[in-house]
Amino acid sequence: AQSVTQLDSHVSVSEGTPVLLRCNYSSSYSPSLFWYVQHPNKGLQLLLKYTSAATLVKGINGFEAEFKKSETSFHLTKPSAHMSDAAEYFCVVSEGGSSNTGKLIFGQGTTLQVKP
């Protein structure tokens, strides 16, 4: 069965410094992996997705993630944090693989705080 583990429940960075949100996954086959973000009182927005193409995935708002099969990781990074990045981030694996029709398995979420 697939699962994801977000290694930090809370991350705090200063504006302008790098962001690293860590995610490990478990999957019996080649997974489809996603990062979603939820800003306060907003819905879940897709940041980026990995579906077995390039291992380095670029997303919106300067975020990117690298799929590392040997480490079963899919960490989210951004070179320079902005105040507007403060939100909750979810690492997600799809049971349906690349067909995008299966259910999604969510990590526990990481709250990113950005200090001025």
Next chain:
Amino acid sequence: EAGVTQFPSHSVIEKGQTVTLRCDPISGHDNLYWYRRVMGKEIKFLLHFVKESKQDESGMPNNRFLAERTGGTYSTLKVQPAELEDSGVYFCASSRTGPYGYTFGSGTRLTVV
């Protein structure tokens, strides 16, 4: 295209009452999903419709929850009778079959008092 729309955005009901949540998916999206996040927990899958048929309802917590998808368009999720532990945020998502991604609604925050 219009996004996934959920009604209401907030609902406060008393224990024992009935509540119906509605989700309007993106037009043309055959797949519709319901998810729930209760306080302090991760977002959990409830069920998956393909058009009007329930493809997977393995996440439905108990028989107080009833989901329908009329004519393969909008979906409703009814909780009857509501219990305190049903409080949380209920998300709906839709997708086309294929590598197109899932689109989520803004969620309905349900509070049972």
